[in-house]
Amino acid sequence: MNTLNADLHCHSVVSDGTLTPEALALRAQENGVQIWALTDHDEVGGQSRARTAAQDLGMRYISGVEISVSWANQTLHIVGLGIDENNPQLIQGLYDTRNGRTNRAKAISAELERVGIQNAYAGALRFVGNPELISRTHFARHLVESGVCASTEEVFQNYLVAGKPGFVDHVWANLADAIQWITGAGGIAIIAHPGRYRYSDLQKEELYAQFKDLGGKGIEVVTGSHTPEEYAIFAKVAQRYGFLASRGSDFHSPDESDIDLGCLPNLPAPLRPVWSELQ
Ligand code: AMP
Ligand code: MN
Ligand code: MN
Ligand code: MN
Secondary structure, rough: OOOEEEOOOOOOOOOOOOHHHHHHHHHHOOOOEEEEEOOOOOOOOOHHHHHHHHHHOOOEEEEEEEEEEEEEEEEEEEEEOOOOOOOOOHHHHHHHHHHHHHHHHHHHHHHHHOOOOOOHHHHOOOOOOOOOOOOOOHHHHHHHHOOOOOOOHHHHHHOOOOOOOOOOOOOOEEEHHHHHHHHHHOOEEOOHHHOOOOOOOOHHHHHHHHHHHHHOEEEEEEEEOOOOOHHHHHHHHHHHHHOEEEOOEEEOOHHHHHHHOOOOOOOOOOOOOOHHOOO
């Protein structure tokens, strides 16, 4: 079970990826993926296209989403897998979570003007595939194209993050609601890329305990955001809390993502893979 090539985290043009759901499905299949999920940010609009494309290519498809959550004054991401994407409460929750992105983007643009970068909102919009989902990634692409930075990685080191120009604080969904929308839609809630959060050790334990109390069931162990050392750290967390383990590249774009679809190592052997619990 752990040796199946599962890739349960990536993004299409429906959020901040650069490929269509169909192009992602083809790329996943060509890279040997056997079980695939598209997990756009705060949006399930690409699910039926992804499922049809995956099934036409002979891959098993699991529906997915990645929800933006505010917890202890930081943003964290909760992936939902195996959701019914037509569940009204989930759809409303995601709509409410997306709402506010446009005003935030205008505020980001105003912040960038303070350091002499003009018209970034219009520039970012040129990269947006879904008008309800303008993200920092679209600003990053604009800043690269206009020569402010050499890469999106460089953008996120110098702009758009706390303490740097173009940062705008934002309140996303709360943790309890995000888990409820996922579980209420028949899905499994998973903490995405836990190695990326800058919480204290104490806060991390508090997060895992609260997440579990609220009905959260899984944690990403092998992801494009983790180092091999972090695979081991979060494998231990999964065992300690009895979490299911997930694996996903978090692929966004052939030009930007270091880790391609389907190219990560397998989950460490003792872990229970999340796909063993999904149809
Ligand atoms: P947003 O939801 O608008 O806050 O945008 C978050 C997105 O920005 C993430 O999903 C990533 O795609 C991208 N991002 C954030 N931090 C980084 C980083 N350090 N390097 C590359 N992309 C990043
Ligand atoms: Mn993203
Ligand atoms: Mn994420
Ligand atoms: Mn992601």
